[in-house]
Amino acid sequence: MTRGVEIITIGDELLRGEVVDTNSSWLAARLLALGLRLERVTSVGDDFEPLVERLREAAARSEVVLTTGGLGPTDDDRTTAAVARAVGVELEPDGAVLEGLRQRWARAGWTFTKNNEKQAFFPKGATILENDHGTAPGFLARTASGSRIASMPGIPAEMKPMWEEKLAPILARELAPLPALVRSLNLFGLGESQMDALLVGLLDGARGSEGACEVTLHTKTTFPENRAILVVRPADRTDAAREGAARLLAALEAEARVRLGRSVFGADDETFSGAVVRALRTRRARLAIAESCSGGLAADLLTQTPGSSDVFELGLVCYANRMKEAVLNVPAEVLERHGAVSRECAEAMARNVRALADADLGVSVTGIAGPGGGSDEKPVGTVHFALATASGVRHLARSFPFERQRVKLASAYTALALALRHLEDKWPEGEDLLEGRWAVRRDPAGAGRGGPR
C-alpha cells in the first residue's frame, strides 16, 4: 500500500468564510476513480511561513500533495514561493511561459507589469502544467524524498481541465495506481432511507468474486436527487482483473437498477433535466408547463439542458389567481369552489396550457410554498400536479414537509417527473407516481431531518 494523497486549499478568503471550497470535493471524487487514496484535506491562509510548514509536513507523510489557489499575480499569492521553499529549491523563470504571457498582454493592449512576470516563475526542476483557460500555469515539483507537490489554480474553471488534461495523466503514468471503476445511478422520487433498504445485501457474494475485486457502495443526496455509487477496484493490474471488475460492475448495476426501479433516471453525469429532454425528443413530444408555487423553476430546470428549445413550447407562471383565470382560462367557479390549490385547478391548468400551446403534453403545479399561506386543511407544502395528454388528464397530490425553496424544487422535479414517467410508460394507471414515503416520511428528529432526504 502506497502512502496517500493530501489536498491543501490555500487562501485567506477560505478562513474568512467568503468562499465555499468546492475544489477539494471535486478532486476527491477524481482521486477515488484514479485509484489514489485521499487521506486529508486542509484549508490554510496566505501567510508564508505557516504555508511552508504545512507543505513540508504534508510532503513528509504523503506521496502526493495537491494544492489549489495562490498562483495569481498579486502579492498575497504565495503558493509557488512556498512550494519552492518546502522542496528546497530556487524559483526560476520559464522563458516560453514568460514570452506567452507577454504576447497575450500585447494582444490585449495591456501593460505587462513586474507582477505579471511572477506567473512565469516556478520551483527549479518542476514540470510545468499549462493553463489553457487562464493565465497562471500550475506545476508539479518533487521533494528529495520522492514525494510530489502539484499546484493548480483555485478557479474551478481553470483547475478542472488542468487536472483532467495535464496532471492526472502524469500521476496515472508515474504512480500507476489501480484505477477503480465507478458507476453512479441517479434517482428522483425515492427517499435515501428507502434507497438504502432496497440495496441491502446487494454486495453479498460480490466481494471476493471476479478475482477478489474490492467492491463498495455509497449513497449521496443532493436534494431532491439521490445517488447510489458503485465502486469496483480490480484485484491487480492484469487485463483479466480489469475485465472481471467491469463484468462485476455491470452485473451489480443491472441488479441495482432492478431493485431501484423507475426512480433511476440516469447514470454518472446524466442530469434529470437531460433525461426529460431526451425522453421528449425520443417520443417527438412537445411540452407546455403551467406553474404557480414553483415560480418558474420547472421551466428553468428543463431549460438547463442545451437544445431544450426543440421540445419546450411554453411556460406560464400564474402566481395570481386572476391570471389563472385570464391567461389560463381556469373557470372562476373552480377557483371559488375548490381554490387555486386543488385537484380541479391543477387539472384545468394542465389541460389549458396544453391547448394554449398546442403541445403534446401539458403539466401543471399549484401549491403553497410557504412560509405563509397555509391553513389546517391545506398546510404549507400542499401541492397539486396534473398531466394532460391527448388521452386525458391525470392528477397527483403531495404534501412536502420542507421550507420554501425546497418546496419549489421538489415541485419542479415532480412536475417534470409526471412527463418523464408518462413518456417512458412508467406510470401505470392506478399507481402512484413517486414512491409513497418520498412524500410522507417523517422521523422523530423533528423539522431539521423531517421529510425525504
Added chain:
Amino acid sequence: MTRGVEIITIGDELLRGEVVDTNSSWLAARLLALGLRLERVTSVGDDFEPLVERLREAAARSEVVLTTGGLGPTDDDRTTAAVARAVGVELEPDGAVLEGLRQRWARAGWTFTKNNEKQAFFPKGATILENDHGTAPGFLARTASGSRIASMPGIPAEMKPMWEEKLAPILARELAPLPALVRSLNLFGLGESQMDALLVGLLDGARGSEGACEVTLHTKTTFPENRAILVVRPADRTDAAREGAARLLAALEAEARVRLGRSVFGADDETFSGAVVRALRTRRARLAIAESCSGGLAADLLTQTPGSSDVFELGLVCYANRMKEAVLNVPAEVLERHGAVSRECAEAMARNVRALADADLGVSVTGIAGPGGGSDEKPVGTVHFALATASGVRHLARSFPFERQRVKLASAYTALALALRHLEDKWPEGEDLLEGRWAVRRDPAGAGRGGPR
C-alpha cells in the same frame, strides 16, 4: 493574542467527494464576527485512531477545536469516542438526554435500539449542547491544558442553530473575544475589478482613527453578485471603543455607498430578489415578466422571496417563436424582419406581457443562451431586454461572454434590475443600466476568466 481556532470536519464521504463541506465556510464567517481567529480547516475520514491523533494535535496548538459530523447512531460515527480519547476521559451516559430520546422514539412508535442509546453518551465532564432540530446533541469538552473541543452534528440545519443558540454564547462568555463589526454591501451590475478600483484608498486614514480600531476590507464574488465586506475590530473592550468602531463602520459604509452608487442593492443578508420585491411593494407596483433565453429563471429568482405573490402577476416563458406570436402577440413581421433576439421583439414582449397581465411594469428577456444558436451577427450571449411602463418602453442590449447557465443567470438578474432601477429612480434617461464594463470586459486570460466576475 490568544491561540486560534481550528475546524475539523469528519466523514469518509468528504474524502470520497460525495459531499461539499459548506459548514466550515459558514462557521468561518461567524468566527470572524465573534472575534476569534480561524487558523486551519481539516477534513478527515471516520477511522478512529487517525481521528484521535488529529484531535490531539489540534487541541495542543489551538485554543478551540470545532468539529462537525460523526455524532450519529451508526457504527461509523466515532467523533464522541474519539474526543473522549483525545481528552483522556471516559464516556458517560446522560440520564436526561437518554430519557428524552426514549420518549421521542416511543411517540413515533419506533423500537429504541442499542445504537440509538449511543447518542446519549458524552465525554465525562463535557457540557452538553442540546439539539433542537435533530436527535444527536453536541458537546463542549475541555482538555487538561485548557483547550476546548466542541463537537456539533454535520447536518447544516442542526449545526447552525446549535452554534448560534448554544455554543457561540458560551465561547463569547468564556473567551471574551473582541467581536468585530461586519457590514457587507451587496452589489449587482459592477464587475469585481471595477468594484476594487472604486474602493481604492477607502481605508486610508481610517486605520488608527477611533482609538486604533483594526479595519479591513474584503471582496467576494458569488456570480453575478459581488460583495464588499467591511470589518472593524474595536481597539479594546471598552464601550467607548465599541462605539468608536460603530461610528467608523458607519462612516466607511456611507463613503463606500457613495463610491459604489446604484450597484448596491442591499446590505448583509438582504438578497437581490428581496430588494426587487421590496421596491415593488414600496411603490405599490405589480410586475409581469416575459422570458425567452432565461427560461423561467427571472420568475424563479423573484419568487424566492416569501410574499412575492403580492407583487408578481404573471410570468411567461416563450421559448418557441410561435408562442411569442400566439401568446404574447409579438407581430409576425417583427419576428421575420428582426428575429426573436432583437430590440423590436424585446419591446413588443415587454409591452404585451404588461398589457396581458394588466400589470404596472412589464419586463422582457430574449437572447441566445448557447451553446448552439449563435451567429456572427448575434453571437451566443447576445441578449435584449425591455421594460414597459405606463409612460413607454425602454430597451437594453447586452453581450454576455459566459456559458449557458451563466447567460441565463445574468439575464434573469438584468431583467429584474430594469424594474428595480426604474422603481428606485436610478435609471436616468439616456444612461446605461449597468456599469459599462460589466457587459464588455474581457481580459487576455481567455474564456475561463472572461467577462465580469
